[in-house]
Amino acid sequence: MPMFNGRFVQRLVVLTGAGVSAESGVPTFRDPDGLWEQYDPMDLATPEAFRRDPALIYRFYNSRRARLAGVEPNAAHLALARLQREFAGDVFLVTQNVDDLHERAGSPQVCHMHGELLASLCGACGNKRPTDQPFDGASACPACASRGSLRPDVVWFGEIPYFMDEIEARLADCDLFIAVGTSGLVYPAAGFVRTARASGATAVEVNLEPSDTASLFHLQRRGPATEQLPALVAELLS
Ligand SMILES: [Zn+2]
Structure with missing residues (x-):
């Protein structure tokens, strides 16, 4: 059985956040062209903002979706995909990121707790569908035609993340919890370390700077995820 930090490890949960994709150049709310800099995230990522100015929200997400074509998975994404494929135990990957870089790196399983940029959701019939195309208020739902x-x-913001029951169950039954590139500011993800520790797991934080919840982790790996994660994965696979 694999060992880490002097303990046997069978079940892992890995949480990834914006820091992992930032190293690939995925813009979050601050686009390099400055197009969206004048906006507060609360004006671009809330149900209220969508009701108030749907055209703006469609433009913002169409722009983010189009930009994904210009970025590539980095060494951190690739290391996690390797861990999932080669680890002699169970690895559950949950991400706060809405891009598809884990999938493109070859991850066989990705739990997108904050949804996916490359998908549409119909408010009328609930249909979810992958799409890499722009859409707006004039577009018809492919399922119900509305x-x-x-x-x-x-x-x-203000909506409930997806798959929380499964995530909580995985956290309550893991030996090792690794959080990579997360700020520790956005709940419920910021609380995952507490759930994992309550079940006796070792907790490792991989981040450039100590996050807001850094003191709750047993181990810290400071530095870019593209450097720290391949090293950590090599340890886990050795
Ligand atoms: Zn529909």
């Missing part, structure tokens, strides 16, 4: 009901399938 117009004006499609939205990006992303979880906005």
Whole structure:
């Protein structure tokens, strides 16, 4: 059985956040072209903002979706995909990121708790569908044909993240919890370390800077995820 930090490890949960994709150049709310800099995230990522100015929200997400074509998975994404494929135990990957870089790196399982940029959700019939195309208020739902009901399938501020029951169950039954590139500011993800520790797991934080919940982790790996994660994965696979 694999060992880490002097203990046997059979079940892992890995949480990834914006820091992992930032190293690939995925813009979050601050686009390099400055197009969206004038906006507060609360004006771009809430149900209220969507009701108030749907055209703006469609433009913002169409722009983010189009930009994904120009970025590539980095060494951190690739290391996690390798861990999932080669680890002699169970690895559950949950991400706060809405891009598809884990999938493109070859990860066989990715739990998108904040949804996916490359998907639409119909407010009329609930249909979710992968798409790499722009859509807006004039687009028809491919399932129910209603117009004006499609939205990006992303979880906005004030909405409940997806798959929480499964995530909580995995956290309550893991030996090792690794959080990579997360700020520790956004709940419920910021609380995952507490759930994992309550079940006796070792907790490792991989981050450039100590996160807001850094003191709750047993081990810290400071530095870019593209350097720290391949090293950590090599340890876990050795
Ligand atoms: Zn529909």
